[in-house]
Amino acid sequence: xxxxxxxxxxxxxxxxxxxxxxxxxxxxxxxxxxxxxxxxxxxxxxxxxxxxxxxxxxxxxxxxxxxxxxxxxxxxxxxxxxxxxxxxxxxxxxxxxxxxxxxxxxxxxxxxxxxxxxxxxxxxxxxxxxxxxxxxxxxxxxxxxxxxxxx
Numbered sequence: 556x557x558x559x560x561x562x563x564x565x566x567x568x569x570x571x572x573x574x575x576x577x578x579x580x581x582x583x584x585x586x587x588x589x590x591x592x593x594x595x596x597x598x599x600x601x602x603x604x605x606x607x608x609x610x611x612x613x614x615x616x617x618x619x620x621x622x623x624x625x626x627x628x629x630x631x632x633x634x635x636x637x638x639x640x641x642x643x644x645x646x647x648x649x650x651x652x653x654x655x656x657x658x659x660x661x662x663x664x665x666x667x668x669x670x671x672x673x674x675x676x677x678x679x680x681x682x683x684x685x686x687x688x689x690x691x692x693x694x695x696x697x698x699x700x701x702x703x704x705x706x
Contacts, residue, residue: 556683558583561702564677564680566588566597571597598664598674601671603669606646611661612632615650627654631653647705651704654675655706658678660675661675661705662685662703663702663703663705664689665690665703685701685703688700688701689702
């Protein structure tokens with residue numbers, strides 16, 4: 556599967572996919588998806604220390620509003636916001652416990668920096684999303700070059 560094939564799995568709006576695939580400033584789909592996702596807040600940007608406050612909960616609420624779905628009840632989201640963790644993947648696992656029964660997952664997009672780019676996508680695409688080496692840099696551990704789903 557090519558990088559370009561991931562675009563409609565992450566950005567299910569055809570206008571978004573067109574903007575990414577026809578970005579005159581980027582020749583690689585990897586950078587185009589990352590830049591567009593961060594610019595449009597489709598990706599949640601967190602630095603290596605993790606989130607401050609309810610950033611993930613607010614991201615989920617925005618996703619719910621934009622897609623007219625419910626991924627968690629207000630009580631579940633409140634509990635998720637208060638979840639104490641040491642490393643961000645622990646929190647991502649908690650998010651996935653909550654939203655996976657609805658058919659969605661919180662994924663990490665690979666980056667070369669010390670920040671996390673997270674996005675929500677439908678779990679039916681999990682295998683396809685996690686198979687592609689997006690960075691192609693052999694100096695980076697193989698696992699870090701792929702989209703990851705923590706369970």
